[in-house]
Amino acid sequence: MERTEIESLGEFGLIQHLTQNNETRQASTLLSVGDDAAVIDHFGKQTVITTDMLIEGIHFDLMYTPLKHLGYKAVAVNLSDLCAMMATPSHITMSLAFSNRFSVEALDEFYEGVYAACEKYNVDLIGGDTCSSQKGFVISVTAIGEVTNDKFVTRDKAQVGDLICATGDLGASYIGLQLLEREKRIFLENPKVQPDLQEKAHVIGKFLKPEPRLDVVEWLQEQEITPTSMMDISDGLSSDILHICRQSNVGCIIYDEKLPIHSETKEIAMDFGLSGTSCALNGGEDYELLFTISQADYDKIVMSEKISVIGYITNPDEGTQLITQQGNKHKLVAQGWRAF
């Protein structure tokens, strides 16, 4: 494979190279890449802004993460935060730091994924920064979206009696990561062993190429359902529902048997000596939506195959509980970020 050194292009040549096929799709993009800053017209809508940083060795491992998937995922996880506000993504900025072990071709592959996500979600890449790092690949994305005035949904307005809903299925991404980590160990011990991941496409796909649930946001808007609270599931359901409960000053009951867990997740979890439930509760990186709705919206929600009702909001005194299939109660405990 060809290898073009980044220094052969220089900073401005590199930016020019990486952005030459950058299309703008949004009428609101008045000025894109190439000046001190970009300019957006919001046409009277409110703007929703989020930002995330991804660090090699902490958030991703290039040994089993194809660069194209990484580019796609870096965009997707930010768009997921916008979806969690009921906002429609419109723009991103993308800053990168990389060492000289990266070639122009490697960056091209990464940007292929970035542009694929932009195309799929109708988002314009309007700015960024590229610089060198002494070690490791660093990605920082800021995503911008829009909402009709005051139609954004926060985490702090869940009401007692509201139904708790989750989209898609949970725990798959965590199991996908466990599989990839296992294959990495096997490969490092014996590089001749080829992995067979064909029948594991769902869990691997959920980990490597998560999709923000813009489809669900649009469906909720069509159905005129406004969640009372919403966030995306990035740290694991247990940890994330606690944010809603704390910020809304309520409690919750979640039913184990209602948790949406893919059969592939359950099967492979068993191989690892894990239960599907614990993966769903503590796995993280699902990038599904977690939201609460008024009971009056139940009849509408039940029509959607994408959404599961997994419990309900209680008085704060009742705490945050999981009801097992045997009817036992367990306190939900956050098992999120332990990066330090």
Place this chain on the structure above:
Amino acid sequence: MERTEIESLGEFGLIQHLTQNNETRQASTLLSVGDDAAVIDHFGKQTVITTDMLIEGIHFDLMYTPLKHLGYKAVAVNLSDLCAMMATPSHITMSLAFSNRFSVEALDEFYEGVYAACEKYNVDLIGGDTCSSQKGFVISVTAIGEVTNDKFVTRDKAQVGDLICATGDLGASYIGLQLLEREKRIFLENPKVQPDLQEKAHVIGKFLKPEPRLDVVEWLQEQEITPTSMMDISDGLSSDILHICRQSNVGCIIYDEKLPIHSETKEIAMDFGLSGTSCALNGGEDYELLFTISQADYDKIVMSEKISVIGYITNPDEGTQLITQQGNKHKLVAQGWRAF
């Protein structure tokens, strides 16, 4: 000095700690730190967005950069990009990655600088991300500003005959950096030698604590002067004027004797065997504004002590030239980014 380990707070505790005194000043900030994303109302104005990444060992050296100054500068350099569009800064997001050699107290010091810059420039910190890094301190800032519809100024509309203007003085930051690098070497050789930088406050200050020229943006607005093109000087005047020339498809003549260079810069440059002119042309990190105006605005500009007219825009055939004090012509050459 007390040292609190970051892990003792956890991610959410840390964010809570760092943002507990975060004030919002802008009426447009509808939702700030603490949800999936922030929400801004633009009240019909257009939004200007820029982003920059700063990497330890590439962009800054913690050996001679106090963390408070670094926090201030990380904000300031982004606001400078907004000023370069004639935009008024309103919001920032700030993402950080740091290793466990950082204590909570160290981050507090950094944020003191961040908040000081926010206060001075009337900007709200509305979001961000904190994560661990395996090595080094990484800072990514996105800054958001506003302009009256279509009043932003790009780099691509300089016209033949326009006057070229620069704010403040140039080259000082580069000389400040040379001094600090020299003191570092001396210190590493003999830790007992104490630096005497008292009479070097201007150049050190320009390097450690640059100020975005929002004052000049506001003055231009008051005077109803709209530059035909504008950018900020971050890579050095030579490199930066070439951007304007290339993007506007024009040439330029710059007069050496018109370059605004502080007497302290000239004196210390001599110690290093450098000319003030070469520092001004190639130094970089000035964060002054470089802009072009119609000759009709000359009478207004000449009233400002903050602005120097340093040359004029020519036909593209005439190239990009520096006229020395002896009347010789030199081609201006970009000496910017050589980080790879």
